[in-house]
Amino acid sequence: MLEVRHLSKTFGGLKAVSDVSLDVPEGSIVGLLGPNGAGKTTCFTIIAGFTKADTGHVHFAGQDITGFSPHHICRLGMIRTFQIVQPFVGLTVQENIAVGAYLHHPQRREAMAVARDVGKRLGLGGMLDRPASALTIAGRKRLELARALATGARLLLLDEVMAGLIPSEINEIVAIIRQIQSEGHTILLIEHVMQAVMSLVETAYVLNQGRLIAHGTPQQLVADPEVIEAYLGHGAAARLQEGHHA
Amino acid sequence: MKFQSWGQCALAFFAIAYLAGVYFASSPIWMGFSINALIVTLAALSWNITGGLGGLSSFGHAALYGTGAYASAILQVKYGVNAWFGLGGGIAAGAAMGAFIGGLAFRYGLKGSYFALVTLAFAEVLRICASSFEWTGGGSGLQLKLMPGLAQLQIIERPWIYTGLLAVVGLVMFLTGLIKHSRFGAYLIAIRENEDAAEALGINTYKIKVQAMAISGAFGGLAGVLYLQLWLFIDSTVVYGSAVSVEALIGPIIGGAGTVWGPLLGTLGLHLLGEGTKSLLPNSPGLNFVFYAIVLICALRFLPQGFVGFAARFGAFNKKERDDA
Amino acid sequence: MSILIVPAILSGMMMGAVYALVALGLTLIYGVLHIINFTHGSLLMLALYVVYFLNLHLGLDPYLAIPIVLPLFFTLGYCLQRGLIAPMSGGSEQNVLLITLAVSLMIDNLALYFWTSNTRSADIAYAYDTVEILGALLPLGRVIAFAAALAVSPVIWAFMAFTRTGAAIRAVAIEKRGAELVGIDVNHTYAICFGIGTACVALAACLLFPTFYVTPQVGYTFVLVAFTTVVLGGMGSLPGALIAGLLLGIIESLCGLFLGESLGQIGIFLAFILILLFKPSGLFGKRAGS
Numbered sequence: 128m129l130e131v132r133h134l135s136k137t138f139g140g141l142k143a144v145s146d147v148s149l150d151v152p153e154g155s156i157v158g159l160l161g162p163n164g165a166g167k168t169t170c171f172t173i174i175a176g177f178t179k180a181d182t183g184h185v186h187f188a189g190q191d192i193t194g195f196s197p198h199h200i201c202r203l204g205m206i207r208t209f210q211i212v213q214p215f216v217g218l219t220v221q222e223n224i225a226v227g228a229y230l231h232h233p234q235r236r237e238a239m240a241v242a243r244d245v246g247k248r249l250g251l252g253g254m255l256d257r258p259a260s261a262l263t264i265a266g267r268k269r270l271e272l273a274r275a276l277a278t279g280a281r282l283l284l285l286d287e288v289m290a291g292l293i294p295s296e297i298n299e300i301v302a303i304i305r306q307i308q309s310e311g312h313t314i315l316l317i318e319h320v321m322q323a324v325m326s327l328v329e330t331a332y333v334l335n336q337g338r339l340i341a342h343g344t345p346q347q348l349v350a351d352p353e354v355i356e357a358y359l360g361h362g363a364a365a366r367l368q369e370g371h372h373a
Numbered sequence: 374m375k376f377q378s379w380g381q382c383a384l385a386f387f388a389i390a391y392l393a394g395v396y397f398a399s400s401p402i403w404m405g406f407s408i409n410a411l412i413v414t415l416a417a418l419s420w421n422i423t424g425g426l427g428g429l430s431s432f433g434h435a436a437l438y439g440t441g442a443y444a445s446a447i448l449q450v451k452y453g454v455n456a457w458f459g460l461g462g463g464i465a466a467g468a469a470m471g472a473f474i475g476g477l478a479f480r481y482g483l484k485g486s487y488f489a490l491v492t493l494a495f496a497e498v499l500r501i502c503a504s505s506f507e508w509t510g511g512g513s514g515l516q517l518k519l520m521p522g523l524a525q526l527q528i529i530e531r532p533w534i535y536t537g538l539l540a541v542v543g544l545v546m547f548l549t550g551l552i553k554h555s556r557f558g559a560y561l562i563a564i565r566e567n568e569d570a571a572e573a574l575g576i577n578t579y580k581i582k583v584q585a586m587a588i589s590g591a592f593g594g595l596a597g598v599l600y601l602q603l604w605l606f607i608d609s610t611v612v613y614g615s616a617v618s619v620e621a622l623i624g625p626i627i628g629g630a631g632t633v634w635g636p637l638l639g640t641l642g643l644h645l646l647g648e649g650t651k652s653l654l655p656n657s658p659g660l661n662f663v664f665y666a667i668v669l670i671c672a673l674r675f676l677p678q679g680f681v682g683f684a685a686r687f688g689a690f691n692k693k694e695r696d697d698a
Numbered sequence: 699m700s701i702l703i704v705p706a707i708l709s710g711m712m713m714g715a716v717y718a719l720v721a722l723g724l725t726l727i728y729g730v731l732h733i734i735n736f737t738h739g740s741l742l743m744l745a746l747y748v749v750y751f752l753n754l755h756l757g758l759d760p761y762l763a764i765p766i767v768l769p770l771f772f773t774l775g776y777c778l779q780r781g782l783i784a785p786m787s788g789g790s791e792q793n794v795l796l797i798t799l800a801v802s803l804m805i806d807n808l809a810l811y812f813w814t815s816n817t818r819s820a821d822i823a824y825a826y827d828t829v830e831i832l833g834a835l836l837p838l839g840r841v842i843a844f845a846a847a848l849a850v851s852p853v854i855w856a857f858m859a860f861t862r863t864g865a866a867i868r869a870v871a872i873e874k875r876g877a878e879l880v881g882i883d884v885n886h887t888y889a890i891c892f893g894i895g896t897a898c899v900a901l902a903a904c905l906l907f908p909t910f911y912v913t914p915q916v917g918y919t920f921v922l923v924a925f926t927t928v929v930l931g932g933m934g935s936l937p938g939a940l941i942a943g944l945l946l947g948i949i950e951s952l953c954g955l956f957l958g959e960s961l962g963q964i965g966i967f968l969a970f971i972l973i974l975l976f977k978p979s980g981l982f983g984k985r986a987g988s
């Protein structure tokens with residue numbers, strides 16, 4: 128569904144992303160891992176059209192979308208969320224979600240109905256009429272997700288939707304992501320919380336200093352010495368094994 | 374145009390009671406003053422679309438107002454066109470000028486203070502041009518021939534002028550409400566709150582902003598044309614001057630930017646204050662602006678949501694609904 | 699026509715130096731406080747009136763007024779920032795812009811109320827003595843203004859580079875939070891900076907007045923020119939403001955020559971729009987625009 132080929136991007140002298148290629152098959156959940164500053168978010172901003180790549184191509188649903196604007200890409204059915212959540216703080220939760228829903232429901236009544244629906248599905252039912260500024264971090268992450276879903280996008284690029292959450296909140300959002308997938312959405316997930324990623328994704332790519340250093344199933348990655356060395360650091364492999372058995 | 378509190382109902386009631394009271398006061402001064410206030414209210418409603426809903430605060434709204442007035446005046450004076458077509462031409466010209474300024478400014482990503490400055494510069498360029506070229510009447514301005522009657526949109530009886538303006542202001546407020554509660558309005562507000570997020574959600578932010586400028590230009594042009602039809606005379610300072618731009622933005626900010634009633638309430642409040650100063654201290658040019666400025670500073674500090682937001686706190690119907698009047 | 703071009707360029711440069719001086723204050727304020735200061739032109743107008751009245755009532759020569767007007771306006775600027783703009787704006791960029799706009803409305807219209815819209819100037823005969831440069835006859839007052847305005851830039855630069863206060867200002871400009879953490883009083887530094895910017899305007903008024911005039915509206919024209927200068931030179935760049943000021947003086951003078959006196963300023967505003975649209979970072983600035 129998504130094919131990324133040889134993306135590169137330099138900021139000043141810094142190679143934030145170099146020669147990254149990845150595939151996301153329809154219906155799957157794919158992970159994009161890597162330490163802080165590895166270039167994961169930059170990949171997302173390029174794929175979603177917020178930044179122009181120096182070189183490389185992005186194909187989505189069989190179409191070359193390189194250089195398309197973000198709103199155009201969203202209309203085609205691919206949407207990104209923001210690592211640093213970006214709610215419309217002056218609006219209510221329902222109005223926030225409705226902004227996404229308007230994409231395919233031009234009437235206010237319909238858009239608000241869709242927003243109510245999506246909000247309820249993501250466990251925001253009790254907060255629909257509250258201002259977005261009243262949400263907790265977990266609530267805001269869900270709002271990001273809800274707004275994205277409301278656009279009717281088929282491919283969701285989720286940027287660290289679990290960062291900063293407590294374990295019970297993570298379990299809830301993991302369940303939500305599973306449910307979204309089962310409804311027919313495809314997901315590309317940037318994540319730091321290893322435990323969650325291990326149980327969610329089918330395959331994952333590992334980025335380090337802008338380069339892809341590994342690709343495979345979580346089990347393969349955990350065993351990959353280069354990944355352990357570059358990304359996980361000393362002792363992390365052991366912790367990971369524990370997490371996986373738990 | 375839903376109200377969320379008794380406070381807001383009371384505010385709207387006062388405004389309507391005042392506007393209705395003007396008929397019964399049988400004072401030509403009040404009537405004339407209220408007529409002026411309504412024309413400024415139209416300019417304020419125009420500013421409110423971009424500055425209030427879209428958060429694109431323009432410091433040069435005179436560019437739109439003046440273009441409407443000049444377009445109509447030129448059509449009538451130089452080409453003998455009927456005033457009603459002049460009205461259409463003025464509205465179209467205002468919209469075109471709005472789209473042009475917006476199209477340029479937004480293409481290059483101008484926001485915030487930079488957008489404010491570039492609109493100001495456009496208004497200033499237009500003012501100097503209008504005062505320099507023969508076609509626009511140069512320094513002496515343009516004067517319409519006196520042809521009383523509805524056929525040339527020259528109404529002489531003050532109560533009828535007033536009634537007509539009330540209807541137009543009501544119509545523009547109604548349109549503002551429609552816009553605010555449409556998809557377009559929701560998109561505009563989303564852009565105000567967070568442009569990146571809006572773009573990510575599939576909103577063509579550039580297009581929406583330019584369209585907002587065009588709508589704002591149409592309303593601004595309308596205000597300019599009505600000013601022309603009222604006074605039958607314009608020159609560059611009167612319609613392109615900075616006073617127009619300043620009045621267009623102060624009213625909505627004080628009344629409540631991005632609300633339907635804010636521009637009317639703010640402008641009426643300010644003009645009452647201005648009129649009060651005039652009657653207490655006659656022959657004091659500019660003093661009303663001193664008070665406007667003081668009120669503006671106080672409003673920015675103490676009433677961040679303007680009158681409408683302040684009134685929302687009193688006797689709210691439903692604690693949950695917000696930002697909707 | 700071509701024999702007129704060199705004098706036009708030279709006289710444009712003379713005026714341009716004053717623009718540069720006004721813009722120097724504005725760009726300093728922008729560079730440190732990151733605010734766009736609408737009061738700048740009004741303060742210039744106010745300073746021109748002060749110079750005018752000192753001359754009228756005390757017979758004080760505008761140049762000799764400098765030691766009085768400069769500290770006066772430094773204090774005024776300091777108090778304005780610390781007492782009004784900072785506390786009333788609550789830190790929002792939009793509010794600062796609107797508050798400085800409101801303050802300038804207040805000053806302009808109070809001037810109109812107290813001093814009427816009459817144009818006033820002083821008869822300082824020697825200011826119009828002519829000096830011949832490259833075949834062009836230039837008023838002495840303008841030449842003095844040119845020289846003095848040019849001399850100020852290195853003084854400000856040295857102040858920033860070599861004094862403790864200058865270092866504090868630079869620190870605050872680059873990293874406000876960091877400066878706060880190492881014990882710099884940020885509000886005080888902001889106000890000092892605003893004061894220096896206002897003092898620049900006062901100096902410009904003293905230099906300008908002998909060959910100029912004052913009305914309550916004069917500030918509005920100047921503030922637009924100053925914005926143009928600041929944007930052209932790159933927001934916050936001192937050398938940029940200097941060069942841009944000279945450039946705009948020349949542009950205005952040449953536009954006046956070719957298009958007619960009344961259209962002289964059009965060149966400046968068109969330049970303003972073009973720069974804001976195509977290169978909001980200006981000729982020398984690093985980044986700006988959003």
Ligand SMILES: Nc1ncnc2c1ncn2[C@@H]1O[C@H](COP(=O)(O)OP(=O)(O)O)[C@@H](O)[C@H]1O
Pocket residue numbers: 138139141143161162163164165166167168169170
């Ligand atoms: N707009 C930008 N300008 C300059 N450098 C940037 C920009 N965006 C990201 N970077 C740099 O690129 C690198 C990758 O950042 P990012 O993609 O955010 O990493 P990750 O999301 O993997 O933590 C970092 O070193 C970051 O500082």
Ligand SMILES: [Mg+2]
Pocket residue numbers: 167168169210
């Ligand atoms: Mg990241």
